Every structure is written in structure tokens, then in C-alpha cells.
Amino acid sequence: MNDLLVANSVSKSFGNFKALNQVSIAVPKGSIFGLLGPNGAGKTTLIRIINQITMPDEGAVLLDGQSLKPMHIRDIGYLPEERGLYKSMKVGEQCLYLAQLKGLTKTEAKERLKYWFDKLEIGDWWNKKIQELSKGQAQKIQFIVTVLHRPKLLIFDEPFSGFDPINANLIKDEILQLRDEGATVIFSTHRMESVEELCDHIALIHKSNKVLDGKLNDIKRQFKSNTFEVGLESFNREKVFAEIQDKFEVLPATFKNLNDDIKLNIKLGEQASPNDLLSFLTLKAEVHHFVEVIPSASDIFIQTVKNN
Amino acid sequence: MNHLPLIIKREYFTKVKNKSFIVMTFLSPLIMIALIAVVAYLSQLNNDKERTISILDETGYVKDVFQNTEFTTYTNLTGLSLEDAIALVKEKEDYGLLYVGKAKSLDDVSGHVKFYSEDSPSISVISSLEQQIEKRLKERKLELDGVTLAQIEASQTNIEIAQESFEGEKSSKIDNVVKLAFGGAAGYLLFMFIIIYGNMIMRSVIEEKTSRIIEVIISSVKPIQLMMGKIIGTSLAGVTQFVIWVILGGVLMIIVSTIFGIDLTQVQSPQQEMMNQAMQADGAQVMAENLIVAIGNLPMTNLIIAFLFFFIGGYLLYSSLYAAIGAAVDNETDTQQFMLPILMPLILAVYVGVFTVIEDPHGTVSTVFSFIPLTSPVVMLMRIPFGVPLWQQGLSLLLLIGTFIFAVWFAAKIYRVGILMYGKKPTYKELFKWLKY
Numbered sequence: 001m002n003d004l005l006v007a008n009s010v011s012k013s014f015g016n017f018k019a020l021n022q023v024s025i026a027v028p029k030g031s032i033f034g035l036l037g038p039n040g041a042g043k044t045t046l047i048r049i050i051n052q053i054t055m056p057d058e059g060a061v062l063l064d065g066q067s068l069k070p071m072h073i074r075d076i077g078y079l080p081e082e083r084g085l086y087k088s089m090k091v092g093e094q095c096l097y098l099a100q101l102k103g104l105t106k107t108e109a110k111e112r113l114k115y116w117f118d119k120l121e122i123g124d125w126w127n128k129k130i131q132e133l134s135k136g137q138a139q140k141i142q143f144i145v146t147v148l149h150r151p152k153l154l155i156f157d158e159p160f161s162g163f164d165p166i167n168a169n170l171i172k173d174e175i176l177q178l179r180d181e182g183a184t185v186i187f188s189t190h191r192m193e194s195v196e197e198l199c200d201h202i203a204l205i206h207k208s209n210k211v212l213d214g215k216l217n218d219i220k221r222q223f224k225s226n227t228f229e230v231g232l233e234s235f236n237r238e239k240v241f242a243e244i245q246d247k248f249e250v251l252p253a254t255f256k257n258l259n260d261d262i263k264l265n266i267k268l269g270e271q272a273s274p275n276d277l278l279s280f281l282t283l284k285a286e287v288h289h290f291v292e293v294i295p296s297a298s299d300i301f302i303q304t305v306k307n308n
Numbered sequence: 309m310n311h312l313p314l315i316i317k318r319e320y321f322t323k324v325k326n327k328s329f330i331v332m333t334f335l336s337p338l339i340m341i342a343l344i345a346v347v348a349y350l351s352q353l354n355n356d357k358e359r360t361i362s363i364l365d366e367t368g369y370v371k372d373v374f375q376n377t378e379f380t381t382y383t384n385l386t387g388l389s390l391e392d393a394i395a396l397v398k399e400k401e402d403y404g405l406l407y408v409g410k411a412k413s414l415d416d417v418s419g420h421v422k423f424y425s426e427d428s429p430s431i432s433v434i435s436s437l438e439q440q441i442e443k444r445l446k447e448r449k450l451e452l453d454g455v456t457l458a459q460i461e462a463s464q465t466n467i468e469i470a471q472e473s474f475e476g477e478k479s480s481k482i483d484n485v486v487k488l489a490f491g492g493a494a495g496y497l498l499f500m501f502i503i504i505y506g507n508m509i510m511r512s513v514i515e516e517k518t519s520r521i522i523e524v525i526i527s528s529v530k531p532i533q534l535m536m537g538k539i540i541g542t543s544l545a546g547v548t549q550f551v552i553w554v555i556l557g558g559v560l561m562i563i564v565s566t567i568f569g570i571d572l573t574q575v576q577s578p579q580q581e582m583m584n585q586a587m588q589a590d591g592a593q594v595m596a597e598n599l600i601v602a603i604g605n606l607p608m609t610n611l612i613i614a615f616l617f618f619f620i621g622g623y624l625l626y627s628s629l630y631a632a633i634g635a636a637v638d639n640e641t642d643t644q645q646f647m648l649p650i651l652m653p654l655i656l657a658v659y660v661g662v663f664t665v666i667e668d669p670h671g672t673v674s675t676v677f678s679f680i681p682l683t684s685p686v687v688m689l690m691r692i693p694f695g696v697p698l699w700q701q702g703l704s705l706l707l708l709i710g711t712f713i714f715a716v717w718f719a720a721k722i723y724r725v726g727i728l729m730y731g732k733k734p735t736y737k738e739l740f741k742w743l744k745y
Contacts, residue, residue, distance in 0.1 A: 015741050051527040053728070070530070078527040084520030089322065097318055101311055101528040145524070 004029045004153055004184040005050065010059035012045055019045040021208045022059070027153075027186060027201070032179055034199035034216070034297075035188040038305055041205045043188050044081065047155055050186075051078050063153065074103040077151035081158045081188075083142055085130045092126040095145055102149040109148065116144045120170070135162050143171055147178060154178060155186045160194065172198065192298035204301065206308050216297070223295040223303070226268040228277060229253050231261035231289030240284045247280070261288055311529045312537050319512070319541025324548060333549050337557040345564050359403035359433075364393045366410045367417060373444045380433075394424055404429055406437060414449055484694075486602040488666055490611065491690035495661045498619050498686055499654060505546040505623075506630035506650075509538055510643065513634030513727070522727045531724040532716070539627045606693055614692050614701055621708040622685025625715050626650065632719035635726035636734050657683035661690040669694035679704050681711035718743070 005027040012020040020042045027033045037043045048054040050061055052068055061068045063075060086094055092113070099109035117123045120140055130138055139162045147154060156175070160168040175198070179185055187199060195202065195216075203213035212219065230253075234240045241262060244250060251265040262285070268277060274292065281287050295303075323329055360381045365371035374382040383402075385393045390407060397405045404425030411417040421441065423429060450460055471483070513535075516522045525534060633646040660683060664673045669691050678688040678696070684704045692701070725742040726734070734742075 048728075053523070053526050073528055076527070078524070080523040080527070082520045082523055084524075086322070086516075086521055087519050088326075097314070098524065098528070100314055101525065142524075 002028055004064060005186070006062045007046070007050070008060050008062070010046065010049060010056045010061065012042075012049065012054065012056050018208050020049075020056070020205075023205065023208075023210045024059075025203045025210065025213060027184055029184055030179065030182060031201050032175070032185045032187055032198050034195045034202035035186055035205070036190075036195065036202055036297075036301060037205035039190075042208045043205055044157070046205065047078070047080075047157060047186070047188065050153075050155065051076060074149060075152045076155065077102075077146040077149065077153070078155045079142060079146040079157060079159055081161075083139075085138060085141060087131040088129055090126070091128050091130060091133070091141055094130065095141065095148070098145045099148050102151075104149050112148050113144070116148065120144070136164060136167055139163060140167070140171075143174070147174075147183075151183065153184050153186065155188075157188045158190070159187070160189070160191065192296065192301060195297045199297075202297070204304055206305050211308055212300075212304050219300060220294055223300050224293070225295075226270070226272065227251075227293040228266050228268070228274060229255060229289065229291045229293050230264050230266055230277075230281060230287065231255070231257050231259070232264070232281065232285040233259055233261055233288055234285035237262055243284060244281075248277070255289070257289060259288060263289075265293065310533075312533055312540075315529065315534060315537025316541040316544070319538050320544050323508070323512075323542060323545035329545070329549070333552050334556065337553050337560055341557060341560040341564055360400070361403050361433075361437075362393065362397050362400075362405045363408075364388060364390065364405060365408045367408050367420075369414070369417060369448060370408055370441050370444050373440050397424070398426075401426075403433070408441075414445060414452070417445060482599055483602040483605060486599065487606065487669075487693035488690075490606060491665065491693045492661070494611075494615055494619070494689040494692075495658065495686040498622055498689060499658050501546060501550070501619075502623055502626045502654060505542055506627050508546070509542045509627050510630040510634035511640065512538055512542065513631055513723075514637065514640060514643075517635070517638065517727055526727065531727065532720040535628070535631050535720060535723050536716075539624065539631060543623065543627070607695060610698075610701075611692055615689060617705055618685040618689050618708070621705065621712055625681065625685075625708065625712045626654070628712070628716045628719040632722040632726070635719075635723040636729075636739060637726075653680075653682035654686070657686035661687050665690045665694075670696075675700070679707060681708045684708055 003026040005025075007023060007025045009022045009024055010020055011018070011022055023042070023046060025033075025035075025046075035043050035046070045054065049056050050068075052070065052073065063072050066072075089097075095113050096106060096109050099113070100106060104112070114123075117126065122137070122140060125133065125137070125141070130141070133141070143159070146156075154175075159171060159175070163171060172194070175185060175187075185198075187195075189195060199216055201214065202216050202219065204211050214222075232240065241264075244264065244266065249267040251267065253263045253265040255263060257263070266277060268274070274290075278287070278290060281290075358379050358381065360383060361374075362383050362385050363371055363374060364385045366386075368386075371384055371386055376382055385396065385405075388396065393405055393407070404423055407422045407424060408417065409420035409422070411420050423434065423437070447457065447460055451457070516525070529537075629650050633643055633650070636646065637643050657677065660673065660677045664671060664677075665687065668674060674687060674691055677683045678691050678700070685708065688696070688701065688704050721743050722739060
């Protein structure tokens with residue numbers, strides 16, 4: 001078994017509205033799995049089903065090969081998008097309470113909390129009430145509570161919202177470290193740059209259906225159009241441009257460069273090799289810039305959603 | 309995994325440690341006692357006031373009936389003219405002047421009695437005067453018919469019907485009063501408890517929604533566990549508060565009445581004098597004895613057990629509905645539309661209890677309402693002191709438990725869906741749809 005979590009054809013309706021339609025995903029062990037989709041696509045419903053907050057109408061969810069049972073709650077850490085804490089409760093008391101709900105004993109919880117509070121340098125917050133903390137500070141507490149019971153599966157829904165860049169980085173590093181220590185992470189966000197940075201697998205849900213999934217690199221390979229971004233320098237710009245346009249499909253390109261180059265996006269045919277293009281170009285002009293255009297997660301997202 | 313004890317503990321301690329809860333717990337009895345003390349003190353003041361009432365009797369029938377009492381002195385102004393008498397009373401600043409004008413005969417007197425005073429006189433003074441005059445005129449009329457005063461005295465009889473059930477249980481009039489007091493207190497206590505702590509549960513559910521912690525909690529515990537934990541924890545806090553109120557109230561009552569010498573039992577005393585007269589006739593001694601017998605006559609074991617069951621059953625039934633309302637809405641202002649259907653049966657129960665149970669504890673209306681689950685806890689608790697057959701109690705309790713289970717199922721459904729719904733005010737139609745999610 002290489003997949004920690006498998007959802008098999010999961011469907012869920014609310015009245016006449018179908019929130020999920022036969023959605024299947026497989027989250028490999030030790031991966032960071034990006035669960036993407038426009039607002040209202042059904043991501044939260046799927047996450048809630050994994051957390052056993054909502055029951056699916058059809059289909060099954062397996063964790064480590066076993067179908068989900070109440071005891072699996074201990075194996076999952078969930079940071080919902082709609083999150084908060086008891087405002088008038090003290091930080092320490094609250095963390096202990098939430099940790100005990102996840103099945104830790106009081107002493108265990110205290111030990112681990114001490115570790116985390118020291119690590120994030122927030123030891124002096126123990127006796128403060130949540131309402132005395134800033135939003136970002138409360139988010140830190142929330143993060144600790146989510147990971148405290150060392151779950152196999154961590155689910156983060158927009159984990160960076162509310163954090164300044166420094167703290168966002170801190171949390172990102174913590175997530176990566178947890179992954180390195182063996183945890184599997186499901187990561188739902190609209191920030192494509194963090195998907196790019198963190199995820200190795202993604203699934204895209206759109207209008208209740210899964211429309212795309214797999215390794216991020218495989219998907220990118222699938223989406224790339226054999227297009228190359230080139231920057232050329234030549235005394236005879238018009239002639240070179242005309243010759244290239246004659247032979248290849250050319251689009252204008254914009255990128256930053258020191259020289260006042262001819263900037264082009266050149267699309268090759270299915271079979272053509274970049275070497276052919278390069279050798280052709282070197283004959284015509286001086287090549288300063290030659291990069292394959294790799295679609296970003298954002299491009300893939302927008303393209304897929306638009307096409308559906 | 310059973311998290312119920314953990315949740316109960318948290319709910320309990322959050323409530324109990326809450327500042328406003330602590331303030332309310334200790335301040336309410338103080339305020340109540342202070343209020344009662346002030347009212348008692350004021351009415352005592354009123355009662356203690358010495359008043360002088362002047363009598364001008366031109367018929368001579370009634371002038372000598374009035375005996376001075378502790379607080380009231382009567383002066384006889386016979387011989388003066390009405391104008392002079394009024395002037396004199398004004399000058400002396402007496403309480404007022406009772407004037408009995410010239411009458412042709414005894415029958416004619418009633419049309420000629422008047423009371424002159426600066427301010428409008430108190431009802432108790434007037435009725436006491438009326439009673440005394442009526443008594444005297446009646447005696448006079450009887451004397452005219454040839455009956456002597458001694459005969460009148462001798463003809464006075466006082467009937468006290470001794471009541472005994474077929475099983476041989478003795479009871480008296482005062483029994484019914486005691487039964488009413490016990491039943492009424494139990495029913496009313498439940499009513500208050502539901503309103504105060506039901507609301508508290510509702511607010512605590514709303515708080516979890518508005519603080520957005522709910523999804524975090526719900527990913528660790530089942531909604532029904534959270535709901536039950538909330539209900540039980542809040543109820544325990546409520547019981548704690550009630551016990552403190554009772555103890556503190558009792559202690560304060562004793563302190564206030566011993567230190568300040570205010571008799572707190574004399575709060576309702578506009579008719580104090582009349583009451584006292586009535587009491588003297590009956591004999592306070594006998595009353596007290598009857599009271600003790602009456603309390604002894606109550607089916608105490610049944611009362612206590614039934615109280616526990618109906619109180620807990622009724623309270624849980626209503627509080628699960630309150631929890632469901634809390635889950636369905638986003639803020640407290642939206643609760644109004646859902647509160648009405650809950651409050652209606654509750655208020656109805658209290659009305660039925662107060663009006664019909666007193667009239668006829670085993671009549672059709674009382675019996676029917678003591679079976680309908682939403683009203684049965686209050687009505688049944690009021691009926692039980694009058695002796696309700698065990699099968700009726702059992703059946704009613706069974707219905708109550710059945711409804712309670714249904715209500716918890718219903719509330720849990722609403723709760724499960726509602727706690728994750730934000731930003732819209734649900735309609736009844738939507739609530740119904742939630743049941744099928």
C-alpha cells in the first residue's frame with residue numbers, strides 16, 4: 001500500500017444539489033497533495049467527508065487500507081478554513097482540552113505543548129486568553145493544536161491566511177518538516193505559488209467533479225505545448241523575424257532582460273526537438289535567452305477550469 | 309472514543325468560572341432579599357402608622373361599636389354638626405371622619421354612611437369599618453325581631469369539614485393549599501430552569517458557531533456528544549447556581565430578619581388586620597398542626613422520585629430543542645422566530661397548571677395535558693401532590709422519554725447540519741430539508 005488515503009467514487013448531495021459526483025483521489029504516503037478547485041467546487045465537502053464530519057451518500061474512503069472509522073480521528077489533524085478558538089478560554093487550557101479530544105492524555109499533551117511552545121517561542125502565552133492575541137498569534141496556536149497529536153494525515157485548508165510573510169514561511173517550513181518526518185499532507189488553497197512550492201501531487205475539483213489529478217510534474221508535462229521562450233540579438237531584426245515566422249509558429253513574449261532583444265515565444269510541432277530550433281536560431285542571430293515554457297499551476301488551473 | 313466527560317467538564321467549568329455567572333450567582337439572592345426586605349419594611353411602616361378616625365353618628369346605632377386597636381383610635385364627635393366635625397378633623401389632621409347621617413329606620417341607614425378624608429382612604433380601613441357597621445346593624449335588626457344578643461352569640465357555629473378518602477387517609481382544607489404549594493413550586497421551578505438554562509445552552513452553541521471553533525471540535529467528536537455534553541455541563545452549572553441561591557437566600561433571609569427585625573413573611577399585608585382576625589377565629593395553633601399533618605400526608609416518596617424523573621426528562625427535552633435552535637442560527641437576534649413554538653407549550657403548561665389543576669386536579673383538561681409530552685412535565689408535577697395513579701405517571705413518563713429521544717434525534721440532525729452553516733437565516737422549510745441530509 002503506497003497510498004495513505006484513498007477515496008473511491010465518493011458522492012454527496014445536499015437536497016437537489018450534488019456537491020460531489022463520483023470523486024476518487026489517492027494520496028500517496030509522505031506526499032504533499034494539493035486539493036485545488038474554484039470556490040464552491042466541493043473541496044470542503046470532500047475534506048469534511050475525510051474527517052467524518054459529513055457522511056458520503058456513495059463511495060468509500062480508506063485510510064491506510066481500512067475504511068474510515070471513528071478511531072481514525074486520532075490519525076487525522078485538520079485545520080479548517082473556517083477556524084477559531086474559544087475566545088474567553090486561556091491558551092494553555094484550550095490546547096490541553098483540544099489535545100485530549102484527539103485522544104492524548106493530559107501529561108502527554110503538556111509535554112508536547114511545551115515542545116511546540118518553546119519551538120515557536122510563545123511560552124509566555126500559556127495564561128493569556130485567546131481574545132488577547134492577534135489573529136496571526138491565534139493562528140499559530142491553531143496550527144500547534146492541529147499537529148500536536150502527530151497524526152498520519154494532516155489536512156490544511158488555506159493554512160497561510162492571516163499570517164505575515166515571516167510567519168507564513170515559518171509555518172511552511174514546519175509543514176515540510178512534518179512531511180519529512182513521515183506525515184502525509186493534504187493541502188487546499190487558492191494560492192497557486194504555494195502549490196507550486198509545496199505540492200508534489202494535485203487533484204483539481206470543478207463543479208463537483210474531479211477533472212484532473214496526478215503528479216504535478218506529470219501534469220505539467222502533459223500541459224506543456226513544446227513552446228520555447230527565446231531572446232535574440234541581431235543587426236537585421238526584421239529579416240530574422242520574418243525568417244523565423246516563416247518556419248515556426250510565433251507569439252510575442254514578455255520577459256525581463258538586459259538587452260533590447262527580439263523576444264519571442266516559439267511553438268514547435270509535436271515531433272520537433274528544441275535542438276533543431278536552437279541550431280536554426282544560432283545561424284540567424286545571437287541567442288541570449290532560451291527557456292522551455294513550463295505551464296505554472298496557475299495556468300493549468302485556469303485552463304482546466306475554463307475548458308470545463 | 310467517549311469524550312463526553314471531558315466535554316461536560318469543560319462546559320461546566322467555563323460556565324462556572326465565567327465572571328457574569330459568578331456575579332449573578334452571588335448577587336441575585338442579595339438583590340432578591342434586599343427587595344423583599346424593602347417591600348416588607350415599607351408595608352410594615354404603612355401598617356404601623358397610628359391613625360385616628362373620628363365618628364359622627366346621628367342615628368346612635370353604631371357609635372359605640374368601634375373598639376380602639378393597637379394602631380387605630382376612634383374618637384366620638386357626637387353632638388357636633390357635620391361642618392364643625394369636618395373642620396375639627398381637618399384641624400387635628402385625623403385620618404378621616406365616619407359620618408352616619410339621620411335615617412328614618414334601620415333599613416335606611418345604609419344610604420347615609422359616608423367617609424370624609426384628606427386623601428382617599430385605604431381599602432382595608434374602609435372594609436373593616438363596613439364589616440363592623442354591618443355586624444352591628446344585623447344584630448340590631450335581630451334584636452328588633454326579638455332575638456337577644458346572647459342568642460345570637462349562641463347561634464354562631466364554625467364548621468370544619470373533616471375530609472377522609474375511601475382508603476381512610478385523613479385530610480383537611482389546608483391539605484389542598486399545601487398540595488398546591490408543592491406542585492406549583494415544582495412546576496414553576498422546572499419552568500424557570502428551562503427558560504434560564506435552555507437559553508444558556510443556546511447561547512453557548514451560538515458562541516461556538518460565531519467563534520468558528522465548531523469545525524475543529526466536530527472533527528474530533530461526534531456532534532451528538534458535543535450537544536449532550538453541552539446540555540449536561542450547562543445543567544450541572546445551573547444546579548450549582550440554584551443550590552447556591554437557595555442556601556445563600558436562606559442564610560440571608562435569616563440574617564436580615566434577625567438583625568433588622570423585619571418579618572419577611574408579612575409581605576402581603578394590606579389586609580393584615582382582617583387576616584389576623586380570621587386567624588384568631590380559627591386558632592393559629594390548630595392551623596400549624598393541620599399544616600404539619602398536611603405535609604405529612606403528601607405522597608413524599610412518589611413526589612421526590614416523580615420530581616426527579618419529570619424534571620430531568622422535561623428539562624432535557626426542552627434543552628435539546630434550544631440547542632437545535634442555537635445550531636440553526638448565526639446570532640441571537642435570529643432566534644426569535646424559533647423560540648415561539650418552544651415557549652408556547654411551556655407557557656400553556658403553566659397556565660393549565662395554574663388554572664385547571666387547582667380547580668380540578670383530575671379533570672379531563674389536567675389529565676390530557678399531563679400526558680402531552682411538551683406540557684406533561686410541568687402539569688404532571690403540579691398534579692402529583694393530589695395523588696395520581698402510578699400507571700398514569702408511568703405512561704406519561706414513557707411518552708416523555710419517547711419524545712425526548714425523538715427530540716434529541718431531531719436536534720442532533722439540525723445541529724449536525726446547522727453548526728456548519730454560516731451566513732444565512734434558515735426557514736422552517738430549510739430546517740426540514742436538513743433532516744434528510
